[in-house]
Amino acid sequence: MGYFGGMGLLSWVEGFKHWLAFLLLFGIGAKMIYESYSHDVDVKTHRLTHKVMCLLAIATSLDAMAAGFTLNLMIIEPIVACFIIGLMTAILSYVGVWIGSQSGTWLEHKAEMLGGIV
Structure with a gap:
């Protein structure tokens, strides 16, 4: 549903899609910090x-x-994108759990700030 809806919206945001992505990610990062x-x-x-x-x-x-x-904003097959998203989610989830178990309590609230900066 989202993929087909994105096909219709692509022509509207084509010229400023990079700025839209930047503003959304900047806002989320600023809120985390x-x-x-x-x-x-x-x-x-x-x-x-x-x-x-x-x-x-x-x-x-x-x-x-x-x-x-957002899948329509990239030039990639949806099946390939789903495979890449699933693989990266699995890898980064594992790495995140490992880092969390290694950092213990010494990182505390600084982890949220680090996530906002990244």
């Missing part, structure tokens, strides 16, 4: 209800649809 400075220790935990799970499922679906939109 900002949040790394807020040392709110009293974070409330919420119960995981059906309503929360439904909202998370909708958010995940919207994220996947946005990823489908």
Whole structure:
């Protein structure tokens, strides 16, 4: 669905797609750096209800649809892109878990700042 929707939007964003990607990534990174400075220790935990799970499922679906939109901005076959995305997700997830287990508590809130900078 996202892939076909992206085909229709491609002509609208063709001229400034690199700036759009830059602004989105810059905004996410800036928010991560900002949040790394807020040392709110009293974070409330919420119960995981059906309503929360439904909202998370909708958010995940919207994220996947946005990823489908971006596939049209690149000159690559969708099957190849899915394989590359899956492979890189597996590798980087493994590396992230390994780094997290090695860093322990010495990295703490600096990890979020590092993620925002990257």
